Amino acid sequence: MKAKKTSTTAKSTKTAAAKPAPGKAAGKTAKKKPSTSHQVSAKNFSVREETLNGWPVRITTYTIDGTSHCHIDNASPGAIFARASGKNRDDVERNALESASARLAQTRRVKLPPSP
Numbered sequence: 521m522k523a524k525k526t527s528t529t530a531k532s533t534k535t536a537a538a539k540p541a542p543g544k545a546a547g548k549t550a551k552k553k554p555s556t557s558h559q560v561s562a563k564n565f566s567v568r569e570e571t572l573n574g575w576p577v578r579i580t581t582y583t584i585d586g587t588s589h590c591h592i593d594n595a596s597p598g599a600i601f602a603r604a605s606g607k608n609r610d611d612v613e614r615n616a617l618e619s620a621s622a623r624l625a626q627t628r629r630v631k632l633p634p635s636p
Contacts, residue, residue, distance in 0.1 A: 562582040562583065562584055563582065563584070564582060566581050566582070567580045572617070572620060572621060573621055573625055574629075575624050575627075576596070577592050577594055577595060578593050578594075579613070579617070580593075581609060581612070587605055588608065588612040589605045590603065590605075590612045590613045591604075592620040602617075602619040603616060604616040604619065
């Protein structure tokens with residue numbers, strides 16, 4: 521005689537544990553970022569436009585916490601291609617201008633034929 525197979529499925533009585541949020545480990549809490557009360561502000565901020573080696577440039581100079589900064593970008597798209605930092609504002613600007621002048625001297629200009 522063949523025995524009948526009976527299958528009974530017992531339902532689990534365990535409750536599902538709460539899943540942690542994606543990217544978080546279970547049982548861990550996020551660390552709070554320390555508050556920063558020190559605010560940085562630029563002093564002696566100046567922006568001027570000049571022509572350097574036939575190219576229009578924008579020269580930005582400012583001082584933060586006693587250190588002078590200068591960066592030079594091409595005026596149209598605003599891509600910074602020379603910068604300098606130091607204690608003396610005049611020296612910083614002169615160094616940035618020298619670097620910008622050297623880079624612009626290496627840039628070649630292509631003259632396009634007139635359009636019909």
